Amino acid sequence: MSNFKSLFLNIMLERGFYNQCTNDEGFDAYLYECEKSGKPAVGYLGSDPTGDSLHVGHIVPLMMMRWFQKCGHKPLTLVGGATARIGDPSGKDKLRPFLDEETLQHNIKGLKKSFSKFLKFGDGASDAQMVDNWDWFKDINYLSFLRDIGTYYSVNRMLTMDSVKTRLEREQPMSFLEFNYMLLQGYDFCQLYNTYGCRAQIAGSDQWGNITSGTELGRRKYDVELFGFTSPIITDSNGKKMGKSEGNAVWINEEKLSSYDYYQYFRNIGDAEVGKCLRIYTDLPMDEVRRLEALKDKEINEAKKILAFEATKICRGEAEALAAQNTAVQTFEQGEAGGNLPTIDVPSIEGLPVIDAFLQLGFVASKGEARRLIKQAGLKLNDAPIVDENYKLSAADIVNGQVKLSQGKKKHGLIKQAS
């Protein structure tokens, strides 16, 4: 399995994206053929429009698609407009909520934005294209679906699928609606094959069951071999899925998370994860990755900075990445207030209680929390711990036209007086 011919699979293997494939050799041969002839292979990545932005947890398949495109192939991004109305049982115990039309449209728009940060959309041969399975499901007729698709599925087999089996074993409810999800997703795959000649699906390993549902349907109904390819689930050092920072998701879209926070997320990756993350979250050549991950102790911080910069660059652009980096350097290495920190403008700084200032910055959820943190020496004003919880800001606290507030060691923000 280490001797792939295709560029794409070699990259996947080398960078740690390879987890499982429905048919290594077949997929490799197919891709190789496409790469050699210059005719792009078509592959797709599905996602549910349950939110209006993707987050770091979704990046792994996104990056796979990015490489797929770089290898000259054509990525399709499928949003499950139809399947969102059902809910995917994979790895979940609870039924997902249904969405109304307006939210759905809003979410789809947001997803498109997330996708376009990693993939190039357009009309070219290898340009990415967005598709919605609502287009082919909205007019489908239940009886004909049962007849045309349902006949190819064995319930016996479906019951052995992980997503179903675990639900049954744990005696958790699973509705018939959800049970049908894999048929729908299998049908998606075949539809994309029929209309776009798409023969590959790329996803996280939790989608394996849904992928094989599609490849099997393809084989039985259309007599074509479709390929499925999955990534491992990337976890942080605590074995948890990537993508949460301070309990909040690390969003791809900038209106949900500042570039500075995005940068900081990668800056704060654990030592053990640096190599893995460089491979997965950046485009850096492997030589560079190997050099960086060999760094030890304090030096590994250099690798983390590069990781954070590169990862931010892909998602937010070079200018934003630079700004985030500068802010971080100023804030952490020079102890100054970096320009890109979260900032709020207030009508008048004079007399504003510090507690309220923290509340407005969103660093604390309540005044009580702010008081507690002050008791614990967790809140700082211009880098000096606040001792009096009733302290009110005054003109003397204004440095360079702003007041720097910090929560803990990592969260910093600025208050400016609106002019």
Place this chain on the structure above:
RNA sequence: GGAGGGGUGGCAGAGCGGUCAAAUGCAACGGACUGUAAAUCCGUCGACUUCGGUCUACGAAAGUUCAAAUCUUUCCCCCUCCA
């Protein structure tokens, strides 16, 4: 349709008339140590507070009681088994 079981804080899960803002675990947050790491240790973890307290909370509503997460009634939702 019948018979049982259950709905508690971000999650899991105790409590089953007062001592309950509710054990414990996880997650989260602050501090110490470091390298904006990990591990460890200490502390915090409903809201408001003039730090005395006050208010809102244990699916929803009504009731019993000096007193209810705990008892009663109705309603809503979920699960299991039978048909």
